[in-house]
Amino acid sequence: MGRPRAFDQDATVRAAARLFADRGFEGTSVDDLVTGLAVHRGSLYKVFGSKRGLYLAALRQHLDHEVLPMTAALAAADGPALDLAVAGFDGGPAEGLLLLAAAERAPHDPEVAALVAEGLSALERALGHRSGDPALAPALVAAVLGLRLRARAGGGSGADAVRALTDQLKE
Amino acid sequence: MALVSVANDTLTVEVEGLDRLWAVKSRIEIPLGNVRGATADPGIVREPKGIRAPGTHLPGVIVAGTFHRDGEKVFWDVKNPERAVVIELADAKYTRLVIEVADPRSTVALVEQALRSR
Numbered sequence: 275m276g277r278p279r280a281f282d283q284d285a286t287v288r289a290a291a292r293l294f295a296d297r298g299f300e301g302t303s304v305d306d307l308v309t310g311l312a313v314h315r316g317s318l319y320k321v322f323g324s325k326r327g328l329y330l331a332a333l334r335q336h337l338d339h340e341v342l343p344m345t346a347a348l349a350a351a352d353g354p355a356l357d358l359a360v361a362g363f364d365g366g367p368a369e370g371l372l373l374l375a376a377a378e379r380a381p382h383d384p385e386v387a388a389l390v391a392e393g394l395s396a397l398e399r400a401l402g403h404r405s406g407d408p409a410l411a412p413a414l415v416a417a418v419l420g421l422r423l424r425a426r427a428g429g430g431s432g433a434d435a436v437r438a439l440t441d442q443l444k445e
Numbered sequence: 446m447a448l449v450s451v452a453n454d455t456l457t458v459e460v461e462g463l464d465r466l467w468a469v470k471s472r473i474e475i476p477l478g479n480v481r482g483a484t485a486d487p488g489i490v491r492e493p494k495g496i497r498a499p500g501t502h503l504p505g506v507i508v509a510g511t512f513h514r515d516g517e518k519v520f521w522d523v524k525n526p527e528r529a530v531v532i533e534l535a536d537a538k539y540t541r542l543v544i545e546v547a548d549p550r551s552t553v554a555l556v557e558q559a560l561r562s563r
Binding site: 303304305308315316319320322323324325326327382383384385 | 482
């Protein structure tokens with residue numbers, strides 16, 4: 275029998291998600307993780323196998339606790355779906371992790387790509403459901419992602435323009 | 446410096462040159478099923494290594510051989526920390542391998558890709 279794991283695995287994964295969301299996969303070293311998560315290096319390797327193993331767990335956690343509940347609420351909510359999506363998709367403590375994963379790791383890692391696709395598909399279904407036109411959903415997802423990216427770079431929301439565009443498309 | 450290769454569902458680590466003398470062991474073969482992942486980790490060299498048996502430890506110069514600490518058995522072969530890669534194992538003779546390779550990024554990619562395509 276090995277020694278008991280001296281740390282809370284869920285809390286560690288949540289904290290790792292915040293670090294990865296802030297600095298990206300490549301930008302977060304094992305030193306950063308050991309310091310930021312206050313766990314032993316050996317424990318990190320023993321529990322997660324590699325930095326990638328921890329990253330996959332962090333992305334999974336972000337999907338399960340932030341992205342998928344948000345899209346489920348979006349599908350059921352009253353109010354302007356696009357505004358809600360632009361304001362809250364890929365939000366939470368590790369805000370932006372999905373978007374960053376899509377840009378940084380998904381092109382190189384099929385497992386990351388699958389997790390990103392899962393999050394984006396959920397958003398697409400919710401927006402398709404709310405707009406009443408599933409064929410329009412991919413364009414709405416693209417608009418949401420673009421606006422979130424722009425907001426991260428300090429740009430304006432532009433949600434009004436997207437709403438005007440979707441109104442136009444529906445006519 | 447070590448050379449990492451993958452063939453026939455087996456990961457092979459070959460310790461090159463004079464490092465073989467320091468590390469004592471020159472070749473380690475691990476079934477891919479017992480490999481959990483690989484990580485470039487320049488900072489690991491600053492961690493406590495534990496008790497060496499057998500091998501060589503000249504702090505700041507070379508860490509080579511088998512080290513025991515907290516019930517873990519770790520194989521080391523590192524001179525340049527910037528090129529250290531950690532290969533985590535399961536149900537194997539070693540808990541993990543910490544080796545210096547020519548190109549950490551490509552070694553990590555090689556191992557992770559081999560694990561995915563199993």
